Amino acid sequence: MIEEKNLKPDRDAFYIRFKFFKIKEFKYLSHLDVLNILSRALLRMGMQLKFSCGFNPKPRITLSSPIPLGVESYGEYCDIELKEDIETEKFVKLINFNLPDLLIVKKARKSLIKPQNLMSQIDLVLYEFKIGKGSTDDFMMIFEDFLQQAQNISIKKSLYSYNISGSSSFKILGYTNIVPGKDNTIYKFNNFLQDLKIIMNKSGFKLNSARKKELYILKDGNLLDPIEILANGYIHKNQ
Amino acid sequence: MFKTLKTLSYKRLENLLCGVEKPGRYIGHEFGTGSKSLEYISGNENMVLAALAFPDVYEVGMSNLGIQILYEIINKNPGFSAERVFAPWNDFEDRLRSEKVKLFSLESRLFLDSFDLIGFNAAHEMLYTNILNMLDLSGIDIRSQNRRSNVFPLVCSGGSSCVNPWPLSKFMDFLVIGDGEDVIVKILNEIKDFKVSLKDALRKNMGTVNRKLLKKELLKKISKIEGIFVPEFYKIIYKPDSTVKKIRALGNDIKKLPVRKASVKDLNSYSNVITRIIPNIRTVHDRLNIEIMRGCSRGCRFCQAGFIYRPLRNRKVKDLIQQSVRGLKASGYDEISFTSLSSSDYRQLPELINSVISQIDFERISISLPSMRLDSFNVDIMEKLMSGRKTGLTFAPEAGSQRLRDIIKKDLTEQNLLDSIGIALSKGWVKIKLYFMVGLPGERDEDIDAITELLNKIIDKARIILSGKDFSRFQISVSINAFSPKPFTPMQWACQDSIESINKKISRINSSIPKKYVKLNWTSPSKSRIECVLSRGDTRVSDVIEYAFRSGAKFDNWTDKFNYDLWIKSFNELDVDHGFYSEREYGINEILPWDAVDIGISKSYYTREYGILKIKKDQLR
Numbered sequence: 097m098i099e100e101k102n103l104k105p106d107r108d109a110f111y112i113r114f115k116f117f118k119i120k121e122f123k124y125l126s127h128l129d130v131l132n133i134l135s136r137a138l139l140r141m142g143m144q145l146k147f148s149c150g151f152n153p154k155p156r157i158t159l160s161s162p163i164p165l166g167v168e169s170y171g172e173y174c175d176i177e178l179k180e181d182i183e184t185e186k187f188v189k190l191i192n193f194n195l196p197d198l199l200i201v202k203k204a205r206k207s208l209i210k211p212q213n214l215m216s217q218i219d220l221v222l223y224e225f226k227i228g229k230g231s232t233d234d235f236m237m238i239f240e241d242f243l244q245q246a247q248n249i250s251i252k253k254s255l256y257s258y259n260i261s262g263s264s265s266f267k268i269l270g271y272t273n274i275v276p277g278k279d280n281t282i283y284k285f286n287n288f289l290q291d292l293k294i295i296m297n298k299s300g301f302k303l304n305s306a307r308k309k310e311l312y313i314l315k316d317g318n319l320l321d322p323i324e325i326l327a328n329g330y331i332h333k334n335q
Numbered sequence: 336m337f338k339t340l341k342t343l344s345y346k347r348l349e350n351l352l353c354g355v356e357k358p359g360r361y362i363g364h365e366f367g368t369g370s371k372s373l374e375y376i377s378g379n380e381n382m383v384l385a386a387l388a389f390p391d392v393y394e395v396g397m398s399n400l401g402i403q404i405l406y407e408i409i410n411k412n413p414g415f416s417a418e419r420v421f422a423p424w425n426d427f428e429d430r431l432r433s434e435k436v437k438l439f440s441l442e443s444r445l446f447l448d449s450f451d452l453i454g455f456n457a458a459h460e461m462l463y464t465n466i467l468n469m470l471d472l473s474g475i476d477i478r479s480q481n482r483r484s485n486v487f488p489l490v491c492s493g494g495s496s497c498v499n500p501w502p503l504s505k506f507m508d509f510l511v512i513g514d515g516e517d518v519i520v521k522i523l524n525e526i527k528d529f530k531v532s533l534k535d536a537l538r539k540n541m542g543t544v545n546r547k548l549l550k551k552e553l554l555k556k557i558s559k560i561e562g563i564f565v566p567e568f569y570k571i572i573y574k575p576d577s578t579v580k581k582i583r584a585l586g587n588d589i590k591k592l593p594v595r596k597a598s599v600k601d602l603n604s605y606s607n608v609i610t611r612i613i614p615n616i617r618t619v620h621d622r623l624n625i626e627i628m629r630g631c632s633r634g635c636r637f638c639q640a641g642f643i644y645r646p647l648r649n650r651k652v653k654d655l656i657q658q659s660v661r662g663l664k665a666s667g668y669d670e671i672s673f674t675s676l677s678s679s680d681y682r683q684l685p686e687l688i689n690s691v692i693s694q695i696d697f698e699r700i701s702i703s704l705p706s707m708r709l710d711s712f713n714v715d716i717m718e719k720l721m722s723g724r725k726t727g728l729t730f731a732p733e734a735g736s737q738r739l740r741d742i743i744k745k746d747l748t749e750q751n752l753l754d755s756i757g758i759a760l761s762k763g764w765v766k767i768k769l770y771f772m773v774g775l776p777g778e779r780d781e782d783i784d785a786i787t788e789l790l791n792k793i794i795d796k797a798r799i800i801l802s803g804k805d806f807s808r809f810q811i812s813v814s815i816n817a818f819s820p821k822p823f824t825p826m827q828w829a830c831q832d833s834i835e836s837i838n839k840k841i842s843r844i845n846s847s848i849p850k851k852y853v854k855l856n857w858t859s860p861s862k863s864r865i866e867c868v869l870s871r872g873d874t875r876v877s878d879v880i881e882y883a884f885r886s887g888a889k890f891d892n893w894t895d896k897f898n899y900d901l902w903i904k905s906f907n908e909l910d911v912d913h914g915f916y917s918e919r920e921y922g923i924n925e926i927l928p929w930d931a932v933d934i935g936i937s938k939s940y941y942t943r944e945y946g947i948l949k950i951k952k953d954q955l956r
Contacts, residue, residue, distance in 0.1 A: 124352060124359050196364050
């Protein structure tokens with residue numbers, strides 16, 4: 097582990113990683129739309145940003161992996177590069193002031209050096225599904241049957257863990273994880289969502305909502321979110 | 336009378352949007368929206384609610400400057416609230432109809448029939464069927480005469496095609512002719528006063544009120560505002576030959592015709608919109624538009640915009656610089672466009688551009704001038720603007736021969752054009768775009784061939800100026816439109832060329848152009864035919880529009896949606912001759928339907944100009 101104070105800041109570049117929600121109607125906006133909205137908000141803030149090269153320079157912004165249209169997210173992350181320093185609290189306030197109301201920045205953290213690419217850094221994604229009325233035990237049985245019978249072997253590899261929580265009529269199935277495997281045979285979330293809807297329909301369950309909850313990086317056996325990994329001084333996964 | 340506000344729930348929206356293409360069109364919540372909250376509206380009983388409706392999809396409507404201007408003016412006022420609504424694309428319309436959900440606004444998802452006023456932007460004629468479709472989707476009777484027992488919502492339209500108010504006359508409670516800035520506030524104030532006095536009347540328990548009379552009273556008050564035309568107050572009497580005998584006011588206390596258009600005297604009193612709505616999805620013009628002038632002084636005889644937006648009004652350069660810099664900052668846009676009908680006529684253009692460039696991050700932000708005439712004086716400006724990104728330069732000679740350009744009064748000689756293109760080529764541009772019209776009065780084969788000759792001259796010039804490598808990239812794209820005579824132009828009387836003749840002319844061009852360098856595209860002449868009929872139409876055309884809409888016409892401006900046969904069937908079914916409005920030279924002494932409007936230019940000017948055109952046409956025969 098490298099202590100932050102031991103790192104020499106890159107004087108003309110400042111890095112901020114922030115977590116944001118993309119909720120309600122905004123679940124209908126694409127990855128590219130969100131990228132545009134964020135860059136315009138950053139420009140409206142009047143921050144000194146770093147831009148890409150070329151004829152049409154764009155702010156240097158990296159987003160975490162896209163989610164399917166129609167799925168809310170409470171775990172989106174974004175890395176930006178600035179030419180000036182800013183306190184994270186002030187940054188969060190300012191950017192929220194300049195964002196439409198359904199994109200909400202929840203927290204931010206500065207990094208002295210450029211963090212590893214968000215898309216490649218993520219090991220696990222937590223999804224949450226709200227299920228309509230029905231017995232949780234029944235649902236778990238059906239789901240486990242589905243896993244047993246799954247033709248697609250990659251599904252087992254891609255699912256890190258799952259559980260049901262809550263005793264009300266809403267049940268949560270968690271830890272549907274996508275592991276970027278070396279052989280690249282991951283079970284895409286899109287396919288999982290489709291299959292889940294099919295098995296639920298067959299057995300009379302209703303999927304009320306699906307949302308992305310959190311992103312994780314596996315480090316020394318612990319699950320850290322992309323901001324915690326900065327807080328712990330891990331800038332790069334393999335340090 | 337004071338209905339409760341009904342909105343579409345989020346849950347139902349979710350169901351509706353499932354599987355719909357580009358759902359981002361229907362969700363609202365953009366940065367910069369400024370309508371009042373539902374709580375605020377419910378707490379203010381005299382609040383006037385206006386829906387600003389653009390009868391095309393979100394991406395097109397959000398690129399319209401007028402919507403943004405009116406939105407800002409209305410929402411700045413604590414007593415009024417404006418929300419937006421656009422035409423749903425076919426897939427979403429199907430969903431709305433099958434689920435029996437009425438059309439709703441973007442901001443609060445208020446159903447359209449909850450508004451006090453619905454204002455359509457009829458920016459051009461090919462939007463008419465979409466206007467009817469949007470009313471129908473809102474559960475509102477499209478005929479104004481069937482809405483008389485309900486005062487609200489009042490349905491109106493404005494925009495450049497309304498200068499001839501008759502084609503929409505059977506559907507609109509009133510039309511706004513001219514600039515909307517001053518007028519909109521006056522209309523909303525009338526509605527507010529009306530609501531207050533009606534409530535007083537009801538409170539005093541004056542018994543039952545005759546709603547038809549009430550609506551008429553309100554319309555009478557609104558009609559007193561400049562630029563307002565209330566169709567039900569007037570009637571066209573036709574002659575047996577279908578031309579207009581007279582246009583009569585139905586009553587002594589009715590505003591006298593012609594209705595004078597509304598015109599903002601001092602444009603500087605209205606700033607360009609700074610805190611505009613920033614769309615969440617990509618739109619057609621995803622950029623900051625800064626209007627530098629309104630109106631045009633050139634007087635090209637075919638150009639409707641050139642006349643109806645007169646007089647020419649300049650904005651102060653100091654204001655524009657400030658508005659541009661502030662607007663870019665407030666929007667986060669990386670493109671700014673200086674709009675007007677002829678931007679090179681803005682005298683302080685170099686000052687404006689140099690000053691704006693010095694105050695913005697010009698490495699990142701691009702500036703565009705959509706209606707620039709290129710000559711030696713402003714080529715430096717253009718070069719500066721294009722720095723590195725030489726996309727393409729557009730010229731509009733409109734006609735191939737000098738003779739025809741003289742006839743239409745297009746102030747451009749072949750030498751001007753070749754010189755300008757020569758300069759552009761020597762500065763590094765290799766892509767040129769040219770606009771032409773065919774079917775102009777007095778046009779002969781020589782004039783059509785002159786287009787190809789002109790293109791050959793440009794290619795010869797490019798061969799000399801450009802290096803071999805650049806010349807291999809050289810390309811001209813040519814856009815051809817069929818001429819469509821428009822009201823309030825000196826060519827308003829002219830006969831439109833037949834579709835067969837225009838098609839022949841286009842093939843003549845297509846077979847003679849050097850295809851290696853020229854890419855040709857054209858608008859279908861059948862679309863221009865309908866456009867012409869709708870723009871010169873009267874109350875009978877109003878019926879045809881309804882018939883076409885009921886038969887399924889919509890998105891007529893979308894090439895793949897426009898259905899000519901359906902339109903022709905509509906004319907035939909109603910026994911209305913479309914040739915009467917298109918393939919006919921109107922008589923110079925004929926009463927024109929749009930004589931009901933005073934656009935601010937005397938009829939004698941038009942007759943004189945058309946007279947000159949005819950002399951020029953005949954002289955050279």
